[in-house]
Amino acid sequence: MDLDKKDKSYRETVSRISKVNLRQNNMEVSEGYEIDHIFPVSYGELLNLPPHVIADINNLQIITKEENSKKSNKCDSIPLFIQQYMLGITKEELDRRNSMRKEKGIEIAKSKGVYIGRVHGSLETIEKFISKPKNKKAIELLKEGKLKKVEISRIVGVHVNTITKLTKTIKDNNL
Numbered sequence: 181m182d183l184d185k186k187d188k189s190y191r192e193t194v195s196r197i198s199k200v201n202l203r204q205n206n207m208e209v210s211e212g213y214e215i216d217h218i219f220p221v222s223y224g225e226l227l228n229l230p231p232h233v234i235a236d237i238n239n240l241q242i243i244t245k246e247e248n249s250k251k252s253n254k255c256d257s258i259p260l261f262i263q264q265y266m267l268g269i270t271k272e273e274l275d276r277r278n279s280m281r282k283e284k285g286i287e288i289a290k291s292k293g294v295y296i297g298r299v300h301g302s303l304e305t306i307e308k309f310i311s312k313p314k315n316k317k318a319i320e321l322l323k324e325g326k327l328k329k330v331e332i333s334r335i336v337g338v339h340v341n342t343i344t345k346l347t348k349t350i351k352d353n354n355l
Contacts, residue, residue, distance in 0.1 A: 197235035
């Protein structure tokens with residue numbers, strides 16, 4: 181495939197994917213407006229970025245034909261998701277790095293005696309757990325069986341996980 185055909189094929193693919201992305205996001209291009217790629221298609225092609233990256237909804241904007249013709253092939257900044265793609269950084273990698281930094285911070289805090297964590301043996305008894313006023317009210321609502329857990333948590337003012345824990349406690353202890 182010669183260079184002109186390859187260039188045309190890349191642009192056509194980006195254009196097709198861009199239009200699909202706009203349709204999926206319920207966006208329309210009105211008369212006198214055009215789809216513009218914030219990070220230009222030509223740059224994407226030069227950097228061998230896959231067409232779906234350049235056609236991503238976060239890289240699209242709808243501007244007037246006049247604005248688009250003045251813009252030509254300029255790019256003031258590279259959108260963050262394209263930077264991350266170019267660097268090969270995925271969300272999972274960022275999450276893993278953040279988790280490692282957090283663990284290291286906890287280790288440092290522990291060594292300084294600042295971070296203690298949960299005291300061993302601090303679990304409350306079942307009786308103490310179900311005797312709390314909010315939990316008593318939640319148990320009553322659970323036994324009625326008319327409301328969802330989320331609704332009960334809003335009414336009582338406790339987290340939905342507490343309602344789940346109460347449900348399990350009721351079931352396990354035949355309350």
